[in-house]
Amino acid sequence: MSSSSISAANILRLATSVKEHLSYVHIPTASDIGLVLVNGWCSTLSGSRKNNFFAQCARRRKLTLTAYDHYAHGLSSGSMDKFTIGAAKQDLLRVLDEVVAPNQRQILIGSSMGYWLSLLAQRERPERIAGIVGIGGAPNFTALLLDELAPGQIDHLTHLARTEQRASYQRPSQYDPAGYEVGWSLLQEGQQHYITKGWKVSCPVRLFHGMRDRDMPWTEAIKYIDYMDSRDVTITLIKDGNHRLSREQDLKQVAKELDLLSGCEMMGAEREA
Secondary structure (H helix, E strand, C coil): CCCCCCCHHHCEEEECCCCCEEEEEEECCCCCEEEEEECCCCCCCCCCHHHHHHHHHHHHHCCEEEEECCCCCCCCCCCHHHCCHHHHHHHHHHHHHHCCCCCCEEEEEEECHHHHHHHHHHHHCHHHEEEEEEECCCCCHHHHHHHHCCHHHHHHHHHHHHCCCCCEEEEEECCEEEEEEEEHHHHHHHHHHCCCCCEECCCCEEEEEECCCCCCCHHHHHHHHHHEECCCEEEEEECCCCCCCCCHHHHHHHHHHHHHHHCCHHHHHHHHC
16 A cells, blocks of 8 residues: 555455445554544545545554445445445444454544444444544535425435335536435435434544535534534634535644544644644
8 A cells, every 4th residue: 555545456345244345444553543534425435635644644643544435335335325324334333343453442534424424333332432533524414415305306206215116316416527326215214313412422523614615514513513412522613614625734634633632742743744
């Protein structure tokens, strides 16, 4: 693997069933802390400037790095119309249980949907998670997608699902000319995993959010911060930042927080200079 990027040549497979697998990268170290990159919806582990940046962060700080593709994303198997939040949460738990060392605590770096999944996972594996760093966090984003649909579209998707046809639609995206496939099961099942008031959080949470985020308005991000039952939760608003926050100056801000959470604060600033 390159010293500063995630390479497809180093991708491994984790079987999740007889027919399905997750593709992942795992670079172990002897450190007490590791980083797990939890991608957003329709994002993949390789070819991402953000993931490459954090791979470099991990290498320079001698922290274990783990990154993976969600079900039906990147090199992982699966069909996008069957992708759900619940299954994605289980896959993250599987990575924590079967890939990373059992005696090593992890900082989850959750981008967009990955932040939502991280908040779900910490409730089930509190002893494994040292902190959550969110980037353009998008909890409950499926509710926003559901609100976009007209009654006729909902009826059509419901009919497709009942007749066991491919129940999905293509949603336009500023990130992909072809748009994104949205499964009806994603929108329906996602309701079972909404972040709600009084959400228990057992680790530090640090969210970075752009005030020019068109996908998840910063006002929504603050609302979900307020839902969390913890005092160790902060949000940093970046006035000119968009949803992805993948600019160098954005990522360097995140890296400083990683230094604090991982105990590398004495060396991080110098290494990112």
